[in-house]
Amino acid sequence: MRSRHLLSAGDLDAADITRVLDTAAHLAKVTDRAIKKVPTLRGRTVCNLFFEDSTRTRISFELAAKRLSADVINFSAKGSSVSKGESLKDTAITLEAMGVDAIVVRHAASGAPWRLAEWVRAVVVNAGDGTHEHPTQALLDLYTMRQRFPGFEGLRVAIVGDVLHSRVARSNVLALTTMGAEVTLVAPPTLLPARVEAWGVAVSYDLDAVLPKQDVVMMLRVQTERQRAGFVPSMREYARLYGLDARRLELMADHAIVMHPGPMNRGVEIAADVADSLERSVIADQVANGISVRMALLYLLLGGPEVVS
Amino acid sequence: MSGRAVVMDAADVHRALVRIAHEVVERNKGTGGLVVVGIHTRGVPLAGRLAAKLTEIEGRPVPHGALDVAMYRDDIGMRPPQATHDTHLPFDLAGTVAVLVDDVLYTGRTVRAALDALTDFGRPRAIQLAVLVDRGHRELPLRADYVGKNLPTAPDQAVKVRLQETDGHDGVVVEDGPRKAVAS
Numbered sequence A: 001m002r003s004r005h006l007l008s009a010g011d012l013d014a015a016d017i018t019r020v021l022d023t024a025a026h027l028a029k030v031t032d033r034a035i036k037k038v039p040t041l042r043g044r045t046v047c048n049l050f051f052e053d054s055t056r057t058r059i060s061f062e063l064a065a066k067r068l069s070a071d072v073i074n075f076s077a078k079g080s081s082v083s084k085g086e087s088l089k090d091t092a093i094t095l096e097a098m099g100v101d102a103i104v105v106r107h108a109a110s111g112a113p114w115r116l117a118e119w120v121r122a123v124v125v126n127a128g129d130g131t132h133e134h135p136t137q138a139l140l141d142l143y144t145m146r147q148r149f150p151g152f153e154g155l156r157v158a159i160v161g162d163v164l165h166s167r168v169a170r171s172n173v174l175a176l177t178t179m180g181a182e183v184t185l186v187a188p189p190t191l192l193p194a195r196v197e198a199w200g201v202a203v204s205y206d207l208d209a210v211l212p213k214q215d216v217v218m219m220l221r222v223q224t225e226r227q228r229a230g231f232v233p234s235m236r237e238y239a240r241l242y243g244l245d246a247r248r249l250e251l252m253a254d255h256a257i258v259m260h261p262g263p264m265n266r267g268v269e270i271a272a273d274v275a276d277s278l279e280r281s282v283i284a285d286q287v288a289n290g291i292s293v294r295m296a297l298l299y300l301l302l303g304g305p306e307v308v309s
Numbered sequence B: 001m002s003g004r005a006v007v008m009d010a011a012d013v014h015r016a017l018v019r020i021a022h023e024v025v026e027r028n029k030g031t032g033g034l035v036v037v038g039i040h041t042r043g044v045p046l047a048g049r050l051a052a053k054l055t056e057i058e059g060r061p062v063p064h065g066a067l068d069v070a071m072y073r074d075d076i077g078m079r080p081p082q083a084t085h086d087t088h089l090p091f092d093l094a095g096t097v098a099v100l101v102d103d104v105l106y107t108g109r110t111v112r113a114a115l116d117a118l119t120d121f122g123r124p125r126a127i128q129l130a131v132l133v134d135r136g137h138r139e140l141p142l143r144a145d146y147v148g149k150n151l152p153t154a155p156d157q158a159v160k161v162r163l164q165e166t167d168g169h170d171g172v173v174v175e176d177g178p179r180k181a182v183a184s
Helices: A014-032 A056-067 A088-097 A112-119 A135-148 A167-178 A207-213 A235-242 A246-251 A283-302 B010-028 B043-058 B109-119
Strands: A045-050 A071-076 A102-107 A123-129 A156-160 A182-186 A202-204 A216-219 A257-259 B004-008 B034-039 B064-067 B097-105 B126-134 B146-150 B158-162 B171-175
Touching (some): A014 A167, A014 A283, A045 A056, A045 A088, A056 A071, A056 A123, A056 A135, A056 A283, A102 A112, A112 A123, A167 A182, A202 A207, A207 A246, A257 A283, B004 B010, B004 B126, B004 B146, B010 B043, B010 B146, B010 B171, B043 B064, B043 B097, B097 B109, B109 B126, B126 B158
Parallel strands (some): A045 A102, A102 A123, A156 A182, A156 A216, A182 A202, B034 B064, B097 B126
Antiparallel strands (some): B004 B171, B158 B171
């Protein structure tokens, strides 16, 4: 790996991404064993430092660390000194003093993991920073795509919905373009970031026109908690224009798959019968693959010599 | 200039494996309950060949599998993370006599990791160790049950086993330093 932290999906080159996915494929087998554990990271401590709510990402990192025999500390802002006003820096210094080897951080502020990485000697893994990046989600998404398709070169992936607020979209665009996939962002103009042309991907406002050409359709969650500014007139209108329902599923190629990073707003960006479609939906696979991919990352980031700085 | 000596050619490798197969059969009084487990990377094709030879000698199939020890090494955190491979053991280990196979026996640390890895998959009745080359310099109290060739070496020499399946040809070469030996 080129970087000792995992902050951005853009820090990984094609060789890094391939190594993570290959390692994840080997480590996935640990989950199938009678003893679902290897002693690899015995004596190492991983801290899940979550300033935002999370179910699947935190549990996924916790299981990944435990299957590698690392000790895990779960820290959530609620019920901690953060609610007494402790700063990110003081929290980081405290964790450092306790000797953690890796900090998996989720924070509402974009860029928080970069600041953290400046303050601590531990390896920092970005588990979602504001509306910025979520690199481990992108890696597990690529792993899931690779289970269904032979490679990424020329693979056509549509990322649909609230791109503006989506850290999942940003990290996926970075990783997918690194691997040679052809990405199309589909969203209403109000939910696309400024200067999206600079991302080097196609952009469309018309979901029906894009769907037939795609190998992968990735639906993004409408972030109702970040929707105060009224980016869309109503959820009903959003669902009509950009929701993936049974009719739109029919427009997709026979081999195409549906992905969603979760948690889903059923009936808004994705209809319940689409989410549960056995032929199309790989949403449950994404969750299962998350553990293997995070095991691979923890092994590759923590399995080497400690950096003395 | 560093020296380079071929210590086993393709015929030597073949004869060593045939002899080891006969020793395995003799010592275990047949091949009943026997499984052969190769350690990645070059132990895997050697295990396949040994299992085929055992099958031929006794006329009943001897299963073989592949074991990755990367996650069980005792030098994790001391050097860059080692590449991982698939572990594939298509049989129940319980009650078997498992013959571990590797290309070179050196410090013994890979074999120690393999013993731990294997134990996580089940409890064989016994584990035996077969290696193509024993080059000495053990750092752990281990020895091989079957040895293709005992090869006295200096620690700064490198022993390179080449196999048809991984390298296109069979043979064993010893190269002089200055590089630290890479085989384990």
